Amino acid sequence: MTTISDFIPPIIVAQGAFWLMVALTLAGAFIAVTLPKILHNILGLALSMFGVTGIYLFLGSQFVAMMQLLIYVGAICITYIFAIMLSPPQELDQPKKRKTKVIAALIVSVVAFIGMIQMIISVNWGPGTTLTRDWSIKTLGQQLLTRYFLVFELISLLLAIAIIGAIMIAGIGQKRD
Amino acid sequence: MNITQLPYIKDIFAFMGSDLMAAVIGLLIIAVFVPLNVAFLVLVERKVAGHIQLRPGPMEVGPHGILQTLIDAVKLLGKEMVTPGMTDKVLFFLAPILVVVPAFVGWVPISFSPIMQIREMNVGVLLIFSFSSISILSILMAGWSSNNKYSLIGAVRAVAQNVAYEIPLLLSTMSVIIMTNTFRMSEIVNAQSSVWHILYQPVAAIIFIIATTAECNRAPFDLVEAESELVSGFHTEYTGMRFSLFFLAEYTNMVIAASMATVLFLGGWFGPFFPGLIWFVIKVYFLIFVVMWVRWTYPRLRFDQLMNFAWKVLIPIALVNLLITAIVLKVI
Amino acid sequence: MNFLLFLPETFLLLMALIFFCQSLWKSSAALNQGLAFFLSALGVIVCLLNLNSSGELFYKAYRVDLFSQLFKCLISLGLFLVVVLGRKFKGITEGLQPEFFMFLSLSSLGLMLMVSSVELLTIFIAMELSSYSIYVLIPIRNQVGGNQMEAAIKYIIFGAAATGVMLFGMSYVFGVTQSTYLADILQKMPLLIKEPVAVIGLLLVLCGFFFKLAVVPFHFWTPDIYQGGANETVSFVATMPKLAGVALLLRLVSLAGTEAITLVQVLVLLAAVSMTFGNLAALVQKDLKRLLAYSSIAHAGYVLLGILTLNSAGFSAAIFHISAYLLMNLACFLVICAVSREGENVTINDLSGLYRRSPLLAFTLAVGAFALAGIPPTAGFTGKLYLFIAALNQGHLALVIIAAVNTAISIYYYLNIVRSAYGQDPDGLPAVTLSLSNRLLNYGFILAIFLMGTFPAWFIDLARTACKTIIS
Numbered sequence: 001m002t003t004i005s006d007f008i009p010p011i012i013v014a015q016g017a018f019w020l021m022v023a024l025t026l027a028g029a030f031i032a033v034t035l036p037k038i039l040h041n042i043l044g045l046a047l048s049m050f051g052v053t054g055i056y057l058f059l060g061s062q063f064v065a066m067m068q069l070l071i072y073v074g075a076i077c078i079t080y081i082f083a084i085m086l087s088p089p090q091e092l093d094q095p096k097k098r099k100t101k102v103i104a105a106l107i108v109s110v111v112a113f114i115g116m117i118q119m120i121i122s123v124n125w126g127p128g129t130t131l132t133r134d135w136s137i138k139t140l141g142q143q144l145l146t147r148y149f150l151v152f153e154l155i156s157l158l159l160a161i162a163i164i165g166a167i168m169i170a171g172i173g174q175k176r177d
Numbered sequence: 178m179n180i181t182q183l184p185y186i187k188d189i190f191a192f193m194g195s196d197l198m199a200a201v202i203g204l205l206i207i208a209v210f211v212p213l214n215v216a217f218l219v220l221v222e223r224k225v226a227g228h229i230q231l232r233p234g235p236m237e238v239g240p241h242g243i244l245q246t247l248i249d250a251v252k253l254l255g256k257e258m259v260t261p262g263m264t265d266k267v268l269f270f271l272a273p274i275l276v277v278v279p280a281f282v283g284w285v286p287i288s289f290s291p292i293m294q295i296r297e298m299n300v301g302v303l304l305i306f307s308f309s310s311i312s313i314l315s316i317l318m319a320g321w322s323s324n325n326k327y328s329l330i331g332a333v334r335a336v337a338q339n340v341a342y343e344i345p346l347l348l349s350t351m352s353v354i355i356m357t358n359t360f361r362m363s364e365i366v367n368a369q370s371s372v373w374h375i376l377y378q379p380v381a382a383i384i385f386i387i388a389t390t391a392e393c394n395r396a397p398f399d400l401v402e403a404e405s406e407l408v409s410g411f412h413t414e415y416t417g418m419r420f421s422l423f424f425l426a427e428y429t430n431m432v433i434a435a436s437m438a439t440v441l442f443l444g445g446w447f448g449p450f451f452p453g454l455i456w457f458v459i460k461v462y463f464l465i466f467v468v469m470w471v472r473w474t475y476p477r478l479r480f481d482q483l484m485n486f487a488w489k490v491l492i493p494i495a496l497v498n499l500l501i502t503a504i505v506l507k508v509i
Numbered sequence: 510m511n512f513l514l515f516l517p518e519t520f521l522l523l524m525a526l527i528f529f530c531q532s533l534w535k536s537s538a539a540l541n542q543g544l545a546f547f548l549s550a551l552g553v554i555v556c557l558l559n560l561n562s563s564g565e566l567f568y569k570a571y572r573v574d575l576f577s578q579l580f581k582c583l584i585s586l587g588l589f590l591v592v593v594l595g596r597k598f599k600g601i602t603e604g605l606q607p608e609f610f611m612f613l614s615l616s617s618l619g620l621m622l623m624v625s626s627v628e629l630l631t632i633f634i635a636m637e638l639s640s641y642s643i644y645v646l647i648p649i650r651n652q653v654g655g656n657q658m659e660a661a662i663k664y665i666i667f668g669a670a671a672t673g674v675m676l677f678g679m680s681y682v683f684g685v686t687q688s689t690y691l692a693d694i695l696q697k698m699p700l701l702i703k704e705p706v707a708v709i710g711l712l713l714v715l716c717g718f719f720f721k722l723a724v725v726p727f728h729f730w731t732p733d734i735y736q737g738g739a740n741e742t743v744s745f746v747a748t749m750p751k752l753a754g755v756a757l758l759l760r761l762v763s764l765a766g767t768e769a770i771t772l773v774q775v776l777v778l779l780a781a782v783s784m785t786f787g788n789l790a791a792l793v794q795k796d797l798k799r800l801l802a803y804s805s806i807a808h809a810g811y812v813l814l815g816i817l818t819l820n821s822a823g824f825s826a827a828i829f830h831i832s833a834y835l836l837m838n839l840a841c842f843l844v845i846c847a848v849s850r851e852g853e854n855v856t857i858n859d860l861s862g863l864y865r866r867s868p869l870l871a872f873t874l875a876v877g878a879f880a881l882a883g884i885p886p887t888a889g890f891t892g893k894l895y896l897f898i899a900a901l902n903q904g905h906l907a908l909v910i911i912a913a914v915n916t917a918i919s920i921y922y923y924l925n926i927v928r929s930a931y932g933q934d935p936d937g938l939p940a941v942t943l944s945l946s947n948r949l950l951n952y953g954f955i956l957a958i959f960l961m962g963t964f965p966a967w968f969i970d971l972a973r974t975a976c977k978t979i980i981s
Contacts, residue, residue, distance in 0.1 A: 039321060040268075043268070043314075043318065046314060062298065062299050062300045063299070063300055063303070065300075066300045066303040066304060066306075066307045067303075067307075069307035069308070069310065070303065070306055070307040070310060073307075073310050073311065073314065074306075074307065074309075074310025074311075074313070074314075074343070075310070075340070077314070078310065078313055078314060078317065078336055078339075078340065079340065081314075081317050081321075081336070082333065082336045082337065082340070085317075085321070085329065085332070085333050085336075086333065119705050119706050119709065120706070122705075122706075123684075123685065123704060123705075123706045125684055125685070137299070137300075137360070146568050147568050147570065147628075148570070148628075148630060148631075149567050149568060149570070150566075150567040150570045150571055150622075150626070150628075150631050151570070151628075151630045151631050151634050154622065154631070154634045154635060154638060155634055157615075157638060158634060158637055158638050158641060161612070161615055161638065161641050161642055161645070162641055164529075164608075164611075164645075165612070165641060165642070165644065165645030168605070168608055168645060168649075169645065169648055169661075172602075172605075172648055172649070
């Protein structure tokens with residue numbers, strides 16, 4: 001039998017796919033913070049989230065990956081875009097960036113980045129949890145209703161607060177117009 | 178980090194070890210079947226529309242006009258692809274490419290018969306839902322990058338509608354999922370070997386079909402491209418091949434939605450006398466026929482009616498249905 | 510599971526639900542204010558009844574012990590005091606008062622959940638619960654052209670940034686200890702505290718609470734939010750999250766064990782900078798709320814003095830000082846709310862001749878300001894004394910000297926307030942009339958501040974017993 005693996009070793013494909021996902025995540029993040037148009041930024045964010053989905057797949061949780069796609073790309077980014085499309089355009093001038101400030105920020109972030117990387121590499125993180133099969137849906141469900149039960153319930157309260165608060169603030173804004 | 182030692186790599190790339198021929202055939206089937214199927218569906222649509230309106234529909238090309246849409250496809254392929262000025266070039270180019278991604282990915286986990294399934298997945302149902310979000314994103318990109326008010330309004334409507342109808346869609350799916358305890362397509366079908374889920378879950382089935390009709394932007398929920406007011410919505414500025422990609426995606430999404438409805442509610446491949454695949458196809462095309470029937474029978478909704486219907490009618494009913502299902506399952 | 514342990518939280522949830530129902534129809538403002546008064550008073554009683562209960566709930570993610578119950582009592586007391594001192598809630602749009610009370614109680618609920626949870630994610634979500642409510646509370650202000658929206662947005666952005674930093678830190682803590690439960694982390698953390706990643710992780714987690722407490726690198730929001738929010742809202746924002754912030758700082762710092770040298774060094778630095786910056790910036794303020802904002806930054810520095818000792822003497826001093834701060838700060842806000850006629854901000858000049866316009870208010874203001882400055886025999890003095898002693902015992906001589914110098918600086922601007930109230934003529938400013946409840950509250954504040962200053966022993970003992978439950 002001829003198989004694809006005879007031509008291309010699966011390891012190389014796996015490596016390639018992994019780094020592709022990492023590249024997508026980073027590229028998306030870069031677009032999200034650099035481009036001037038806000039819509040491009042959000043699409044960059046969506047791209048980054050898509051890359052994270054791939055990384056979740058590599059970490060062995062298909063369920064979390066799908067949820068990432070469904071919630072972050074499908075709901076959050078789209079809601080952002082929707083809100084932006086509905087709001088009137090505000091052609092504000094880009095505030096002038098002072099060179100010294102940019103350079104200082106750059107130096108600080110590069111130093112922090114190198115420090116963090118150094119730290120992460122130097123630490124013995126201990127063995128990761130080993131997965132034997134795809135238990136993500138069942139285990140997540142059980143964990144959410146036992147060890148993380150209180151968090152699970154509090155999140156619903158938190159969302160309720162956010163919704164009521166958003167509606168109320170929108171009402172305050174409307175009265176003023 | 179050594180990637181090959183991560184768990185699941187084997188699982189993700191299992192197809193790499195499988196038969197080369199099978200992989201090639203699978204890809205070919207999708208690549209050939211999807212456009213041909215769309216051509217066929219467009220013809221069916223025009224014929225159904227014609228007969229509902231007491232006229233024959235296209236009759237010129239081929240016997241009873243059956244080659245009409247193929248000719249149309251060739252015409253679209255040959256047309257110039259115009260990119261209007263003042264558009265966002267990159268997004269304008271990307272949108273029609275992205276919109277077909279979910280239309281192709283969606284075929285992967287669907288089980289057409291006990292042996293005919295491209296890939297069984299633990300999260301099969303979720304995969305289709307997750308990737309469908311990309312098509313909304315590309316509709317938005319198309320509408321925004323066209324720099325045209327009709328496109329933009331169409332895109333904004335598309336998002337509002339899709340976000341609203343995704344909730345009852347997921348909720349009604351959930352009531353099947355908690356009955357079968359799995360997201361695997363083939364296991365969901367196997368659970369219906371004796372009784373179809375539509376008998377247990379008639380409400381969920383109806384909500385599912387209504388919501389998918391809205392998700393596919395079909396009439397009477399086609400506010401997105403309402404031609405009497407928006408020219409043709411988000412793809413107003415698209416011509417030629419790019420336009421036909423949107424068309425392709427729309428009809429393919431319809432087939433995927435009908436296939437999901439078949440898997441979730443109509444017992445998949447189960448049925449007497451015929452082999453499983455035939456039953457599956459019959460059910461899918463019956464559902465598509467129903468959707469077309471509705472399109473040519475009912476007038477378009479107003480936008481506020483559309484939103485109110487989702488938020489005030491479908492979502493509460495779907496929630497109550499889910500709650501009742503959960504309670505009944507707990508009691509039994 | 511014993512649900513009686515969860516009674517204070519359940520009660521606050523119920524209170525929020527009642528106000529939610531009230532917000533659904535047109536209800537009279539007097540009824541809502543009466544309800545708020547009654548329910549928050551009941552809340553204090555419920556918390557006091559639960560003071561000595563202990564146990565674990567929700568699969569050990571939630572621990573009820575003397576430490577948490579003490580803070581819950583303080584939080585419910587703070588809520589009650591805010592409701593009483595606001596009284597008519599002139600600064601709050603009348604139609605939105607039910608929502609205002611609802612978010613007030615939800616925020617208190619979040620703070621209560623925060624002090625009791627012993628699991629990182631629960632802490633995070635509880636903190637968000639209280640923060641979200643405050644984000645929504647700030648724009649509710651009955652003032653056309655005020656900058657309350659700007660204040661709210663600033664608070665949201667800074668809050669989100671601090672939360673992000675905190676979550677990032679949590680990921681490190683989880684990475685090295687493989688658990689989100691504080692009990693598990695407590696077993697591993699003291700062994701790892703020499704590793705840079707553990708220190709950084711813990712510090713980043715603490716950042717979330719530094720934000721609540723307005724310790725210096727996270728202080729930017731304070732003056733603008735104090736100025737932009739309604740007086741009644743700010744009296745809540747200025748005191749209550751700080752209580753929970755201190756509680757959580759104590760809980761998390763105690764995880765590090767007693768050998769966390771780097772952590773202590775960072776805390777020393779933050780304390781010194783906070784105190785100095787807060788006091789120097791407060792010197793030039795005209796708006797009373799802005800002044801109190803900078804003074805709160807300084808006080809955050811003083812409280813850190815107790816936290817960085819890593820022993821129960823320092824911890825109990827921190828609890829004592831933050832409780833005293835609750836009283837003296839609310840005393841000042843009582844004066845602000847009473848002097849402000851239509852909910853507008855109060856400048857120092859507005860206080861001119863307060864001793865003629867309302868002698869009682871002027872005296873309360875003087876007591877509050879003296880206490881904030883740390884002049885004996887007020888509670889502020891005693892709190893600082895305990896803090897300084899605790900820090901000295903751990904050998905932080907330089908820091909204590911800085912703190913003492915700062916106290917001397919701060920006396921200038923606190924006395925400036927008192928001078929304005931007593932030393933200047935009213936210049937035609939109208940007299941301030943006080944309702945019975947507010948007059949009683951004035952007496953209460955004066956009495957409490959003096960009592961805490963002169964007889965601190967019982968409270969310190971209580972705090973010390975409470976701290977025993979969190980120090981291994």
